[in-house]
Amino acid sequence: MLLSSLNPATVAAGADVADAVRIDHAVLSRSDLVGAATSVAERVAGAHRVAVLATPTATTVLAVTGCLIAGVPVVPVPADVGAAERAHILADSGAQAWLGEKPSDTGGLAHIPVRLHARSWHRYAEPQPDATALIIYTSGTTGPPKGVVVSRRAIAADIDALAQAWQWTPDDTLVHGLPLYHVHGLVLGLLGSLRIGNRFVHTGKPKPDLYAAAGGSLYFAVPTVWSRIADDTEAATALRSARLLVSGSAPLPVPVFERLAELTGHRPIERYGSTESLITISTRADGERRPGWVGLPLTGIETRLLDESGSDVTHDGETIGQLHLKGATLFDGYLNRPDATAEVLDADGWYHTGDVAVIDADGMHRIVGRESVDLIKTGGFRVGAGEIEAALLGHAGVAEAAVVGVPDDDLGQRIVAYVVGDADPQALIEFVAQELSVHKRPREVRVVDSLPRNAMGKVLKKELAKWA
Numbered sequence: 001m002l003l004s005s006l007n008p009a010t011v012a013a014g015a016d017v018a019d020a021v022r023i024d025h026a027v028l029s030r031s032d033l034v035g036a037a038t039s040v041a042e043r044v045a046g047a048h049r050v051a052v053l054a055t056p057t058a059t060t061v062l063a064v065t066g067c068l069i070a071g072v073p074v075v076p077v078p079a080d081v082g083a084a085e086r087a088h089i090l091a092d093s094g095a096q097a098w099l100g101e102k103p104s105d106t107g108g109l110a111h112i113p114v115r116l117h118a119r120s121w122h123r124y125a126e127p128q129p130d131a132t133a134l135i136i137y138t139s140g141t142t143g144p145p146k147g148v149v150v151s152r153r154a155i156a157a158d159i160d161a162l163a164q165a166w167q168w169t170p171d172d173t174l175v176h177g178l179p180l181y182h183v184h185g186l187v188l189g190l191l192g193s194l195r196i197g198n199r200f201v202h203t204g205k206p207k208p209d210l211y212a213a214a215g216g217s218l219y220f221a222v223p224t225v226w227s228r229i230a231d232d233t234e235a236a237t238a239l240r241s242a243r244l245l246v247s248g249s250a251p252l253p254v255p256v257f258e259r260l261a262e263l264t265g266h267r268p269i270e271r272y273g274s275t276e277s278l279i280t281i282s283t284r285a286d287g288e289r290r291p292g293w294v295g296l297p298l299t300g301i302e303t304r305l306l307d308e309s310g311s312d313v314t315h316d317g318e319t320i321g322q323l324h325l326k327g328a329t330l331f332d333g334y335l336n337r338p339d340a341t342a343e344v345l346d347a348d349g350w351y352h353t354g355d356v357a358v359i360d361a362d363g364m365h366r367i368v369g370r371e372s373v374d375l376i377k378t379g380g381f382r383v384g385a386g387e388i389e390a391a392l393l394g395h396a397g398v399a400e401a402a403v404v405g406v407p408d409d410d411l412g413q414r415i416v417a418y419v420v421g422d423a424d425p426q427a428l429i430e431f432v433a434q435e436l437s438v439h440k441r442p443r444e445v446r447v448v449d450s451l452p453r454n455a456m457g458k459v460l461k462k463e464l465a466k467w468a
C-alpha cells in the first residue's frame with residue numbers, strides 16, 4: 001500500500017494513533033484519516049483527475065489522501081495561485097472538479113467539499129504502482145508551468161529510500177510548515193508520514209517560533225527557513241531535543257549550516273531533489289554531513305556527470321559536469337508535452353537535471369548551480385524568468401521586460417524585473433502576484449530606458465544581474 005499506515009485492517013486491529021496528523025488546529029487520528037478519506041474516495045472514485053487548492057488544512061490532507069485511496073490523480077494547486085496560472089493549470093491538466101477548499105474562482109468546474117466528520121469503511125483495492133498519483137505543476141525557463149506526472153511507484157520508492165538514509169521510523173514526529181503543493185511539503189512531509197506511520201505536525205507557516213514549539217524529532221525546511229531559525233537563538237536552541245534536521249529544495253549556505261550545528265547541536269542533513277526526480281541524493285543519519293555537499297545517491301539511484309561533449313568527468317571533487325540521474329523515483333514525463341519530456345529524459349532513462357555538480361572520490365556530491373540563469377530558486381520555490389516576463393508583457397504599461405535572480409541572504413535568490421515602459425513598479429509587482437502567484441512576484445521592479453542586448457537583440461542577463 002502506498003499509504004501503509006492507513007491500512008484499514010491494521011488500523012481496525014488496534015494500530016490507531018490518536019494524533020497521527022496535526023494541522024490548522026485539527027487533530028486527526030489514524031482511524032479519522034481512514035474513515036474521512038475513504039468517504040472522500042467514494043465521492044471522487046472514477047474521476048479522471050481532480051484539482052486540490054492545497055492550503056495547509058485538514059481538508060487538503062483528506063482530499064489528497066481520499067484521491068490516493070480511490071486511485072484518482074491529484075493536481076495540487078498553489079494556495080496563493082493567481083488568475084492566469086490557475087486557468088492554465090485547469091485547462092492543461094483537464095481536472096474535472098475542485099476537491100476540498102473552494103477557490104475564489106472555480107473556472108466553471110464543479111466543487112466537491114470535503115466533510116471532515118463524514119466516515120466510510122468501504123475497502124478499495126490498491127491501485128497499480130504505475131498509476132499516476134500526482135500531477136505537480138512546475139516552472140521551466142520559458143513558457144507556462146508544465147505538469148510533472150508522478151507515479152505511485154516513484155513516491156513509494158523515494159520514501160522508502162529516504163527512510164533508510166535518515167533512519168526515519170514510526171517513532172518519529174515530523175514537523176514542517178511548508179506548502180502542501182510541492183515535493184518537499186506534500187510528497188515527503190505528508191505522504192512520507194502516512195507511508196512510514198510517524199506522527200505529522202504542520203505548523204501552518206514555517207516560522208522559527210512555531211518550529212521551536214512543535215516538539216518534533218524530524219524537521220524539514222528550506223534554507224530560507226533554516227537561515228531564519230539560525231538567526232533566532234531561542235528557537236534554534238529549542239531544536240536541541242530533535243533527532244534530525246533536514247534541509248533541501250535549494251543550497252544551504254555553509255555559514256547557516258555551521259550556526260545551526262552550533263546552536264542546535266545537530267549538523268543538518270542536506271538532500272537534493274526536484275519535482276521530476278523526487279529526492280535522489282542525501283547525506284545520511286549515520287554518515288558524513290559535510291557543509292555545502294548534498295551527500296550520496298539514495299538506494300536505487302544512479303548518477304553521472306558529463307562534460308559538454310557527453311563524456312564522463314572525473315570524480316575528483318573539483319571537475320564540474322552536468323548531473324544526470326536514473327532510478328525508480330523519476331517522473332513519467334510532462335503532461336501533454338512529449339517534446340519537453342524528450343529534452344530532459346533520454347532514451348536510456350537518464351534524467352538531465354539542468355544542474356551542474358561535482359562528485360568526489362568517495363561519491364559525495366556537491367551541487368554547483370544551474371545551467372540556465374533563467375531558472376530562479378527563491379525561498380525554495382522554482383520560478384522561470386520567462387513566465388514572469390510573459391506576465392509583465394501582458395500589462396499595458398510594459399513594452400519590454402527581463403527578469404533575473406539576484407543573490408539574496410534570506411531567499412537565496414530574489415526576483416528582480418527590469419522593464420521598459422510606463423508603469424508604477426509596485427503596481428507591476430501586484431499584477432504578477434495576481435496573475436501568476438504571490439510567491440512568483442518580483443521583489444523589485446526597476447523601470448529603465450532600455451535593456452542591455454547583444455548584436456542579435458538577445459537580452460544580456462549576466463549584464464542585468466550585474467546592474468542589480
Ligand code: MLC
Binds near residue numbers: 080206272380438439
Ligand atoms: C506579500 N504578500 C502578499 C503580496 N505581497 N499577498 C498578496 N499579494 C501580494 N502582492 C503576503 C504574503 O501572502 C504573505 O502573507 C506575506 O506577504 C509574506 O509572504 P512572502 O513574502 O511570500 O513570504 P516570504 O517571507 O518571502 O516566504 C519565505 C518562505 C517561502 C520560506 C516562507 O518562500 C516558502 O514557503 N518557501 C517554501 C518553498 C518550498 O516548499 N519549496 C519546495 C519545492 S519542492 P502571510 O499572511 O502568508 O504571511 C523541491 C524539491 C526538493 O524543491 O528538493 O525539495
Ligand code: AMP
Binds near residue numbers: 247252270
Ligand atoms: P523543484 O522542481 O522546485 O523541486 O526544484 C528542483 C531544483 O532545486 C533542483 O534542480 C536544484 O536546482 C534545486 N535544489 C534542490 N535541492 C537542492 C539542494 N540541496 N542544493 C542545491 N540545489 C537544490
